[in-house]
Amino acid sequence: MSAIAHAPHHAHAPEPAAPEEENRRDFLILATSAVGAAGVAGAAWPFIRSWSPSADVLSQATTEIDVSTLAKGQMITVPWQGKPVFILRRTDEQIAAAKQGDSEKLPDPAKDSERTQKPDILVLLALCTHLGCVPQPIGTGNFGGFLCPCHGSHYDTSGRIRQGPAPKNLEVPFYTFKSDNVLVIGKVAG
Amino acid sequence: MNPIAFLRTVALAAVLVLPLSARASSGGPPLPQQNWGFLGIFGQFDNAALKRGATVAVQVCMACHSIKYIKFDQLKQIGFSDPEVIALAESQSHTKKDRMLSAMDPTSAKDSFGVVPPDLSLMTKARKGYEDYTHAILTGYLTDADRQLVDRVMADQKLDEKEMLELASALGVDAHQPDKVKETLKRIQEGGNFNKYFPGNFLAMPQPMSDGAVSYSDGVENSLKQMAHDVTSFLAWAAEPTLMERKSLGVNVMLYLVVLTVMLFAVKRRIWAKVEH
Amino acid sequence: MSKSIMEWVDARLPITELVKSQTTEYPTPRNLNYWWNFGSLALFILIVMILTGLFLAMHYKPDANQAFDVVEHIMRDVNYGWLLRYLHANGATFFFMAIYIHILRGMYYGSYRAPREILWWFGIIIFFLMMATAFMGYVLPWGQMSYWGAAVITNLMSAIPVVGGDLVVWIWGGFAVGDPTLNRFFALHFLLPFVIFAVVFIHMWALHAVHSNNPDGIDPDFKKDGIPFHPYYVIKDLYGVGVFLLVYCAFVFFQPNFFLEPDNYIPANPMQTPAHIVPEWYFLPFYAILRSIDFLGSYSKLAGVIAMVLAIAILFVLPFLDRSPVRSFRYRPLSRQIFWIFVIDCFILGWVGYNPADATRFNGALPLIAVGRTCTAIYFGYFVLLWFITAFDIEKPKPLPKSL
Numbered sequence: 110m111s112a113i114a115h116a117p118h119h120a121h122a123p124e125p126a127a128p129e130e131e132n133r134r135d136f137l138i139l140a141t142s143a144v145g146a147a148g149v150a151g152a153a154w155p156f157i158r159s160w161s162p163s164a165d166v167l168s169q170a171t172t173e174i175d176v177s178t179l180a181k182g183q184m185i186t187v188p189w190q191g192k193p194v195f196i197l198r199r200t201d202e203q204i205a206a207a208k209q210g211d212s213e214k215l216p217d218p219a220k221d222s223e224r225t226q227k228p229d230i231l232v233l234l235a236l237c238t239h240l241g242c243v244p245q246p247i248g249t250g251n252f253g254g255f256l257c258p259c260h261g262s263h264y265d266t267s268g269r270i271r272q273g274p275a276p277k278n279l280e281v282p283f284y285t286f287k288s289d290n291v292l293v294i295g296k297v298a299g
Numbered sequence: 300m301n302p303i304a305f306l307r308t309v310a311l312a313a314v315l316v317l318p319l320s321a322r323a324s325s326g327g328p329p330l331p332q333q334n335w336g337f338l339g340i341f342g343q344f345d346n347a348a349l350k351r352g353a354t355v356a357v358q359v360c361m362a363c364h365s366i367k368y369i370k371f372d373q374l375k376q377i378g379f380s381d382p383e384v385i386a387l388a389e390s391q392s393h394t395k396k397d398r399m400l401s402a403m404d405p406t407s408a409k410d411s412f413g414v415v416p417p418d419l420s421l422m423t424k425a426r427k428g429y430e431d432y433t434h435a436i437l438t439g440y441l442t443d444a445d446r447q448l449v450d451r452v453m454a455d456q457k458l459d460e461k462e463m464l465e466l467a468s469a470l471g472v473d474a475h476q477p478d479k480v481k482e483t484l485k486r487i488q489e490g491g492n493f494n495k496y497f498p499g500n501f502l503a504m505p506q507p508m509s510d511g512a513v514s515y516s517d518g519v520e521n522s523l524k525q526m527a528h529d530v531t532s533f534l535a536w537a538a539e540p541t542l543m544e545r546k547s548l549g550v551n552v553m554l555y556l557v558v559l560t561v562m563l564f565a566v567k568r569r570i571w572a573k574v575e576h
Numbered sequence: 577m578s579k580s581i582m583e584w585v586d587a588r589l590p591i592t593e594l595v596k597s598q599t600t601e602y603p604t605p606r607n608l609n610y611w612w613n614f615g616s617l618a619l620f621i622l623i624v625m626i627l628t629g630l631f632l633a634m635h636y637k638p639d640a641n642q643a644f645d646v647v648e649h650i651m652r653d654v655n656y657g658w659l660l661r662y663l664h665a666n667g668a669t670f671f672f673m674a675i676y677i678h679i680l681r682g683m684y685y686g687s688y689r690a691p692r693e694i695l696w697w698f699g700i701i702i703f704f705l706m707m708a709t710a711f712m713g714y715v716l717p718w719g720q721m722s723y724w725g726a727a728v729i730t731n732l733m734s735a736i737p738v739v740g741g742d743l744v745v746w747i748w749g750g751f752a753v754g755d756p757t758l759n760r761f762f763a764l765h766f767l768l769p770f771v772i773f774a775v776v777f778i779h780m781w782a783l784h785a786v787h788s789n790n791p792d793g794i795d796p797d798f799k800k801d802g803i804p805f806h807p808y809y810v811i812k813d814l815y816g817v818g819v820f821l822l823v824y825c826a827f828v829f830f831q832p833n834f835f836l837e838p839d840n841y842i843p844a845n846p847m848q849t850p851a852h853i854v855p856e857w858y859f860l861p862f863y864a865i866l867r868s869i870d871f872l873g874s875y876s877k878l879a880g881v882i883a884m885v886l887a888i889a890i891l892f893v894l895p896f897l898d899r900s901p902v903r904s905f906r907y908r909p910l911s912r913q914i915f916w917i918f919v920i921d922c923f924i925l926g927w928v929g930y931n932p933a934d935a936t937r938f939n940g941a942l943p944l945i946a947v948g949r950t951c952t953a954i955y956f957g958y959f960v961l962l963w964f965i966t967a968f969d970i971e972k973p974k975p976l977p978k979s980l
Binding site: 159164 | 627631634635649652653654655656657659660814
C-alpha cells in the first residue's frame with residue numbers, strides 16, 4: 110500500500126493531468142454539473158406548483174346559477190371564488206334609468222349595454238372600488254342603485270359610480286349564459 | 300469489494316427484505332390473484348372498465364357505501380361525458396358537483412346492519428391483499444349451487460366425495476375437519492353472511508350482487524366476475540386518481556437519474572484516477 | 577474585481593478560509609470505502625425530509641376531525657401533493673436505513689473508539705431524536721395505525737412507577753390519545769428536525785476536530801495518505817446520492833405503499849383496535865425486545881420498557897466496553913464474528929417484532945416469544961462479550977499495517 114501514485118501531497122489534489130485530458134475532464138464535469146443543475150431545477154417545480162390553487166379550489170373557480178326563479182326587481186347575492194356577486198333581474202324602470210345614465214357625465218364612462226348581456230340581468234362583483242366593502246342591495250343609494258355604507262359611494266342601476274369617493278364602476282365579472290336561464294360566472298381554470 | 304463480502308451483503312439484503320414481504324396472513328384460503336392491467340410500471344387504466352365499474356359502484360355499492368373523496372364531476376376523467384355524469388349524479392339525488400355520498404344515512408345503516416358501511420374511497424389501499432382482496436370479497440359468497448349443498452347437509456342427506464370437496468372449497472375450509480364444517484354450516488343456516496375470504500368468514504354485508512345485476516351498455520358480459528373486476532378497477536382509480544400521473548413522471552425521473560448517476564460515476568472515476576485506494 | 581470583493585468579505589467573514597480548511601484542504605484518509613457514504617447520505621435525506629415536510633405542513637391541519645381528510649386532500653387535490661407525501665413517508669424509511677448502516681459501519685470499524693467518543697455520543701443523540709420525530713410524524717395522518725401506535729407507545733410511560741399514570745394523561749392532554757395529542761405531536765414533529773439539524777452540526781464539528789476513522793482503524797499520516805475532502809469525497813458522495821435516488825425514487829413512484837401499512841388508510845377509530853398492530857419496520861427490533869420481557873410478572877411491563885431504552889442507551893458506553901488495542905474489526909477475528917451474529921440477531925428481532933406476540937412456528941413447537949427472548953439475550957450478550965474478550969485479552973488481533 111503506497112501513497113498516492115505520484116509525489117506525496119499534503120491534502121492537495123494529485124499532480125495535474127495532461128492538458129488534453131484536463132479538457133476532457135473539464136467537459137465531463139461541466140456536462141454533469143449542467144445535468145445536475147437541471148435536475149435540481151426540475152425537483153423545485155413540484156414544490157413551487159404545490160402553492161398554486163389545488164383541484165378543489167379550482168373546482169370553485171366557476172359558479173353556476175339558475176336565474177329562472179328571479180322575479181323582476183329581485184336581487185340575490187352568490188359567492189364566487191370567495192367573493193360576493195350581485196345578480197339582479199332589473200325592472201323596466203331600472204333598465205330605463207340605466208339607459209338614461211348613458212348620456213350623463215360619468216366619472217367612469219361606460220354604456221349600460223356594454224355592462225350587460227341581457228338587458229334585464231345585471232351581474233356585479235359586489236366589492237366597492239373604493240376600499241373593498243360590500244355595497245348594500247339595490248334601491249339603497251341615490252340614482253336608484255347601490256350605496257356603499259363605508260364611505261358613501263353611490264352606484265346606479267347599472268353599477269356605475271355616480272357619487273362619492275369610489276374611482277371606478279363596480280366590476281362586471283366574466284360570465285356566460287350556458288342556457289337561457291343558467292348563468293356561469295368565471296372561467297374554467299387549469 | 301471482494302466476492303465473499305459481496306455475497307454477504309446480498310444475503311443480508313435478502314434477510315432484510317424477507318420479513319417485510321412475508322405479510323402475515325389472517326388464515327383462510329389465499330386470495331386469488333387477479334390480473335390488474337393498471338399495476339406495473341407501464342400499466343394503464345382501462346377507461347372502458349372504469350366506466351363499467353363506476354356504473355356498478357353507483358347502482359350497487361352506493362346503496363349503502365359512500366365514495367366520499369370522489370365528486371361526480373371527476374368521473375369525466377375516466378371518460379364520461381357531462382350529460383352522463385349528470386345522469387349518474389341525479390340517479391343518486393345529487394348534483395354533479397357533489398361528492399359520491401350514499402343516500403343511506405349512517406344511523407339507519409347502523410340500525411339495519413349493525414355497522415356503518417365503510418367508505419370505499421380507499422378500500423383497495425386499506426386492506427391486506429389490496430385489489431385482490433376487494434375482488435375476492437365480491438366473489439367469495441356462496442353460489443346457489445353451494446347453498447343447495449349446504450341445505451342437503453343440514454337435512455342430513457349424504458354427499459358423495461366429489462360434492463364434499465366442492466362444499467369444502469366453497470367454504471374455504473379443510474374437508475377433513477368435519478366439526479369446523481358443521482359449525483360453519485350451522486351459522487350459515489342461521490342466516491349469517493358467509494364469505495370464504497373475509498377474516499372470520501361472517502360479515503355484515505349480504506351478497507351485494509350476482510350475475511347480471513347491472514346491465515352493461517357496451518356489450519361486455521355482465522357476469523359477477525366481470526362486474527367484480529370492473530368495480531374493483533374503478534375503486535383502485537378512486538383510491539388514487541393520480542396513479543397514471545405518478546407512474547409516467549416516475550419513468551422520466553428514473554431515466555434522468557440513470558443518466559445523472561452514470562455521469563457522476565464517470566466524473567468520480569476520472570477524479571479518483573490518480574489516487575491509489 | 578471579484579477578487580477584491582472576496583478580500584473585503586474575508587476580512588469581515590472568513591469564508592475562503594472556512595472553505596479551505598473544511599473542504600479543499602480538509603484531509604481525509606484515501607482508503608474510505610463505500611460504507612463511508614452513508615453519513616453524508618443521511619444528511620441529504622434529512623434535507624429532503626425537511627423540505628418535503630415544510631411544504632406538506634403548508635397544507636396539513638393538525639385537527640383530529642380533519643387530519644385524515646386533509647392527507648387525502650394533499651394526495652388528490654394539491655398539485656404534486658402525492659409526490660410530496662410519498663417522498664416524505666418513504667424518506668423516513670430510507671433515513672433509518674442510512675442511519676442503521678452508518679451506525680453498524682461505526683461499530684464494525686471501531687469509529688466509536690478514542691478520540692471519537694463525543695462524536696459517537698452525538699450520533700446516538702441524533703438517533704434518539706430521529707426515533708421521536710418519526711414516531712410523532714407517523715401519528716399525523718391519523719389512520720388506525722397512527723392512532724394505535726400512538727396509544728401503545730405513549731402507554732409505555734405508564735410503566736414508570738408512581739408518576740406513570742399521571743404522566744401519560746399529561747402527554748395525551750386528555751384521557752386517551754386525541755385532538756390535543758395530535759396538536760402537540762405536530763408542533764414537536766415540526767420542531768425536532770431543526771433540533772436534529774443543530775445536533776448534526778455538532779456531530780460534524782466533532783468529526784472535523786478528530787477527522788474520519790478509516791477501514792484499517794489506524795491513525796493515518798495525512799501527509800502521505802491524506803486526500804482533500806473536495807473534490808474526492810464530494811464527488812464520491814454525490815455519486816452515492818445518485819445511486820440512492822434511483823432506489824428511493826423507484827419506491828416513491830412505483831411501490832410507494834410498500835413500507836406503509838394498509839390499516840393506516842382506515843381513519844382512526846378509538847373504539848376499535850386493528851387485529852394486529854405493528855410499528856414501522858425501523859422500530860421492530862426494539863419492539864421485539866419490549867415484548868420479550870414477559871416473565872417477570874407485574875414487573876414485566878417496566879422491565880420491558882427499560883430493556884428497550886437500554887438497547888439503544890448501551891451504545892453510549894460502547895467506547896468503554898471495547899478494550900481492544902485495535903479499532904477496526906478487520907484485524908479482530910473474534911469481534912468480527914460476534915458482530916455479524918449481532919447483525920443477524922437484529923434482523924431476527926425485527927422479524928419477531930413484525931409477527932403477532934403469540935405467533936408460533938413449526939405447528940406450535942416454536943413460540944416466537946422464545947425466539948424473541950433468546951435474541952434479546954444475544955443482543956445484550958454482544959456488548960458483554962465484546963467487553964469480555966477485549967478486557968481479558970482473549971482476542972488476539974492480527975498485525976496492523978504500518979500505514980494505509
